[in-house]
Amino acid sequence: MAGEETGNVTVSDELLAAKAAPLIDKLVADQIASKIAAQDATLWGPDAEHEASIRLSWTTLYKSSRPLIGEVEALREELRGEGVDRVVLAGMGGSSLAPEVITATEGAPLIVLDTTDPGQVADALAGDLERTVLVVSSKSGGTVETDSHRRIFVKAFTEAGIDAARRIVVVTDPGSPLAELGRNEGYRTVFLADPQVGGRYSALTAFGLVPAGLAGADVARLLDQAAAAAQVLGEDNADNPALRLGAAWAAAHAEGAEKVVLADSGSGITGFPDWAEQLIAESTGKRGTGLLPVAVAGTDAPGFADAGSDATAVAIGPASAGAKIATGGPLGAQFLLWEYATAIAGRLLEINPFDQPDxxxxxxxxxxxxxxxxxxxxxxxxxxxxxxxxxxxxxxxxxxxxxxxxxxxxxxxxxxxxxxxxxxxxxxxxxxxxxxxxxxxxxxxxxxxxxxxxxxxxxxxxxxxxxxxxxxxxxxxxxxxxxxxxxxxxxxxxxxxxxxxxxxxxxxxxxxxxxxxxxxxxxxxxxxxxxxxxxxxxxx
CATH class of the missing domain: 3.40.50.10490 (Glucose-6-phosphate isomerase like protein; domain 1)
Known part of the structure; x- marks a missing residue:
């Protein structure tokens, strides 16, 4: 299958020869890729098993999220028919980073509120409220920043003579306080995401697809890209790009390179390092170990080509000067590739990649x-x-x-x-x-x-x-x-x-x-x- 469809990753021979190759061989022998695809919760040890058992549905989102395509498109057309085409997203972390990357890559206009700065929120309020729909997105349903944004916009809609309930779309987990509030307040639509997916792995759930789709992004194409990649990422062989990427990170970490410098090298994807930053940092940074992602503006930025012995430079896109690793493929494939690789790195670092204790x-x-x-x-x-x-x-x-x-x-x-x-x-x-x-x-x-x-x-x-x-x-x-x-x-x-x-x-x-x-x-x-x-x- 072509690299542009599967999201292949290349790793320098030097790094593979030194440490990564034996790790890859062991991962293949232990059938780690296929076990992740089969949602085996035992891979990260007994202490992580309970959490992992309710956090692995991201491996099949390319199939399970399909019904969202029609639902989101229908809502978008309905809103546009009412003259509502300005989408504001109130969400933090996993609820905002993926839709921001998706829409920026496709050139779809989305205003993201993941701030408590009053000036930035005031600027969002100053837009045309008559054309605005607010997507309130929170997995827990109790995120203080997002709840504050919702309250402020409800007041602004009401003062403008607009039925606030008709202008609010909710994305949350089943049974959350926000789901109950959405029903009680009669909000326009309440999308319930798969609760067995953690926030930072939720790019292809309702958290990523609803705001991006309402803004005009082609979410069906994202799922198609992920589906093509899934066929390769679940295979137990040494060419599996997820095994290569996760093993390369772990091998570098063992040599003292606990930092991963991320830069786009012409992938055609906008802002991917910011999304990957949360995925890697929150998944691996615990128990005094982990990989610190350092998102930089480009491959010519300080700290990339001159990364030093404590860091590994990773290019998203074609290989570039100074990069020890380069990953390729379209956005949907990259999402799934990096999720697999992060879960694999977690196993090699002997931590639970699905909790966030601190x-x-x-x-x-x-x-x-x-x-x-x-x-x-x-x-x-x-x-x-x-x-x-x-x-x-x-x-x-x-x-x-x-x-x-x-x-x-x-x-x-x-x-x-x-x-x-x-x-x-x-x-x-x-x-x-x-x-x-x-x-x-x-x-x-x-x-x-x-x-x-x-x-x-x-x-x-x-x-x-x-x-x-x-x-x-x-x-x-x-x-x-x-x-x-x-x-x-x-x-x-x-x-x-x-x-x-x-x-x-x-x-x-x-x-x-x-x-x-x-x-x-x-x-x-x-x-x-x-x-x-x-x-x-x-x-x-």
């Missing part, structure tokens, strides 16, 4: 702060102030001198082969220039550097930060918002929620003994410019 800690800390308003309002004193930048630091992080001095001292806290995580609790659209910090910092610190928009990354790499290799340092960037948004029937605003999420996560990281430096921008534009200048003063 995600709840940051959520609990944020809730505690929301319950204690004094901790959020005037309860903080910066260690230093430099223009529009207030400096807050965990114990042991020096805050003396200029902002550049503070950064130099902070970067020096990283252990050998550690990593730097930049966490921007800002507006992903209006403050997009913050993402330019990643390549600058990677170049100047020599560290593998990740960049995440908060709280989006909390549903992604957040698990690895607490459960994976404990060699990271964490640079948080927060900022005052020009305006704030009340969350109806809740005792907090979006701005306070965003602030609590940043402080809560920082608190948990500090409790894990990790250095945390938070730069708070009292003026976002001026503060970001200051931070950029300070970074540029740090010698490479």
């Amino acid at each position: 995600v709840e800690a940051a959520k609990a800390a944020a809730r505690a702060l929301l319950d204690n308003p004094a901790a959020l309002e005037g309860g903080e004193t910066p260690s230093a102030v430099d223009g529009a930048v207030q400096v807050f630091a965990s114990e042991g992080v020096t805050t003396e001198g200029s902002l550049a001095d503070v950064l130099r001292s902070f970067f020096a806290r990283a252990p050998e082969h550690g990593y730097l995580a930049v966490q921007a609790y800002l507006d992903r659209l209006d403050d997009a220039s913050a993402a330019l910090l990643r390549p600058e910092l990677a170049k100047r610190t020599g560290l593998q550097t990740t960049f995440g928009w908060g709280p989006r990354f909390l549903h992604s790499t957040g698990q690895y930060h607490k459960g994976g290799h404990q060699n990271g340092i964490f640079l948080q960037i927060t900022g005052d918002a020009e305006t704030d948004l009340d969350v109806p029937d809740r005792p907090y605003t979006l701005g306070k929620l965003q602030h609590a999420q940043a402080l809560g996560d920082g608190q948990v990281l500090t409790e894990h003994g990790r250095p945390v430096l938070r730069l708070h921008l009292t003026d976002r534009a001026a503060g970001l410019a200051q931070v950029v200048r300070a970074v540029q003063e740090v010698a490479p």
